[in-house]
Amino acid sequence: RKEVEQDPGPFNVPEGATVAFNCTYSNSASQSFFWYRQDCRKEPKLLMSVYSSGNEDGRFTAQLNRASQYISLLIRDSKLSDSATYLCVVNPRAAGGYNKLIFGAGTRLAVHP
């Protein structure tokens, strides 16, 4: 089983649509979770951290289900500028330590007019 698994997409949606991405991770001891976005041939940029209670940042909502080892990202009212690859990222280490990040392969989103 892959350490972090995502549906590669692409998800092609019209502007204004709501879209959801899912991710599963294999290491039940993982402690920290993030969504990054990556534009073509650019660096990963932090979109948001993911907390157990779920968290929201504007149009973006992230959820974590530790029992199912499942993370989700919901984007409401999609904009053309949301077109990118969304990376599910897990820190498999307990609190403290050096905390390498394990990346999923990403889910591509294309928002069209």
Added chain:
Amino acid sequence: EPEVTQTPSHQVTQMGQEVILRCVPISNHLYFYWYRQILGQKVEFLVSFYNNEISEKSEIFDDQFSVERPDGSNFTLKIRSTKLEDSAMYFCASRILGRGDQPQHFGDGTRLSIL
């Protein structure tokens, strides 16, 4: 907003040559990392560095690779004898001291092309 900066943006090197990739992490960050991304593939961890020593490395980071923090600001990745399969985007990242849930911030990468 403070940034991680990387130089050069693109490096073209003959196979077998040594290459040094440079990074300036965010100034109050204490954990440093190198990742690579082969074209079309996922981002992969190479090495983490803290308190002037390697704290963890992946299987990719063999004895052809080394890292150094030669002064208070730069963090370098050296590949001693490059191979064709080293062609990739190399990202430097840094993180503030604190719990593991602090995110890592990435530089805009060096594209390494081995001929």
